Amino acid sequence: MSIFSELGVRTIINCKGPSTRLSGGFLAPEVAAAMREAGEHCVDIAEMHAQAGLFLAGVTGAEAAMVTSGAAAGLLLGTAACMTGLDPGRMARLPDTAGMPDEVIMVRSQRNFYDHAVRTTGARIVEVGLPDRYAGAGVRDAEPWEIADAITPRTAAILYVQSGSARPPLPDVVRVAHAANIPVIVDAAGSLPPAGNLKRFIAEGADLVTFSGGKAIGGPQASGILAGRRDLIMAAILQNLDLDIYWKQWTPPPSMIDKSRLRGAPPHGIGRPCKVGKETIAGLVVALKRFLAESDQARAERYLKITQALQRALGTPDHARVTVGGGLVPKLELHLAPGAPRTALELCIELEKGDPAVFADPSRVESGIISFSPMCCREEDAPRIAARVLPLLRY
Template identity: 45%
Template sequence: MKLYEELGVTPVLNAAGPVTRYGGSVLSERVLAAMAEATRSFVRLDELQLAAGRKLAEWTGAEAGYVTTGAAAGLTLGAAAILAGSDVVRMEKLPDTSGMPNRFILQRVHLSDYDCAIRASGARLLPIDCEEDWPPERVAEEVGKAAREGACGAVYVFRTGDRGMPLEVWVQACHRFGLPVLVDASVRLPPVDNLRRIPGSGADLVAFSGGKAIQGPQNTGFLVGRRDLIESVLLQNQDMDVNAETWFLRKWIEEGRISRPPRNGIGRGFKVSKEGVIGLLVALEEYLARDHKADLMAWRRRVDEVCLGLRDLQACRVERAMQPGGSYPVPAAVLRLTEKSRLTLSEFVNACARLPRP
């Protein structure tokens, strides 16, 4: 592509799927057209987010939703909503959580490199040990101990596969002690059924990625769940330059839901453009309407083409396989080095990277 060439950037063949380091996914023509149309008009972003939230709620079965700048931002904002609720003073204080409940419990097996997204809100993580064969009462006992240590919320992470307690058992135990549950479901699509199944588990907030399987803009995602917590997210993304008497959400003050507009919020650095909101909605609408069985067959055909093209290599062999991908096995071409290669896998990858590209 000429734009990349002018910058001295070389496009690559993406054999890893819709991962962030290669730019996520490729947007459809309809998504691109919708984003181009969206950029031609000005709108109130809070009004746009409320409207988008209603569509997300309709599609997921949740009470409300909010478009975020990716799933990681959804985790930060979700944790911030649990920490602050409708308390404007707390909103303005975050990520400083001194003097307020700030501990979030999670199963130790769910600790990951993405914990920073939750800790960025000011939350402190409190891992607890849970064995997969424990009965629900034993899980509740451990959760209760953590709750008495000052926990104010809980986290459930799907990224580590199906290790640990099932989501429904975890939610039930946490709710028993008044702990809202924030779920990282960034890599749980496909299958498409998870869009409703995970929010339907009773979890209070669920963060999804928009730039992976959904094929929306790479810098988008969405958060769905309890209406009061989503409203807190909206408020913590609020533009600081507002007048309470003319504010779009002044009705919330009149109804006693909040005391005044927050003057600053942790979400300021996570603002989503109008083009991003529209692009995500159109991509999600397309994802829901897609023939997912046909997608799987298309992936298999691509794998067959790769295997056919590499079959004559002397230093390696290529095999068809079903690789675990989040919650959904995906077809893959697996390249295995033979003794003839005389290279380690890392050496082989680095050697390929140095080859001239057409």
């Protein structure tokens, strides 16, 4: 009996992509094997963090890096690091921000649910810019001078959420931030592929960047990467590790923590609930090596085979038109006709109820479009998906 049967949990066909609410994607056998091996031994977790961090720093082009329990954990830890620096007293006080910079500037059009991780530290978000281009009132969004105008002695950091439509361009944000000695944190959680983005944001001047490890990289779902300046990564890991140890006994790995720069060890920090186990570190490292070994083109071709299999299985459905997109993650889109028996959202809901349960991407249902991502599907899933979709499009 499988663990899912034992627990009474149904397995699903995930056409949404590596979304946490759908448990992410699949672990490659090598990744699962590394996690199992890690679980069979004990290590000094700081030493494992440090060695993995050296590898991640090389991959990202950063001075230092660490494994996190997800990209949102990276936002929390990165924000805390920018607020406290290497001051153990400040680390001990968070989320009480008295006596330290506690404002994080964000472009208003980049606000999202995940910036709650920033506010968890006690930081206050300062919004700038009017997103007229989204409101339909014009073409403008926030501009570099508005970010510069919002910087005060209370500014701890600027948070930049990477997307294809983000404004202003990151180099412009970095320019005004660094002119005032303010660090820039980039949320690049879903910015892979292309693999080149692993180094892009540090190269463009970001002080910290956070990635998800459980999406395109294929690591454990609750994993991520935080990379950037050595002092900020040191401040972040200090607020994440178990530090229940005597000062004289404590010999942290110098590649990650320079003990000589500290006047004492902080107590367990605000990032302690974001702890990372040895299994997660091992799984992420192996997954990242696999991700880098496959070219963007080869990955896109692998995804396209899955999408084309679904296209063939669907054929010419009633009351809908099928299209296949391009790019690094080619997706299938189902465009419902005005006379379809169900709306796009209703179709999504029905697909989720059935057996097998099929979870599609509902992000464009208001336009009558349902997307099917290949990232968490297998080629053999195509006939089963089609067998669920086609009857629901008939009267």
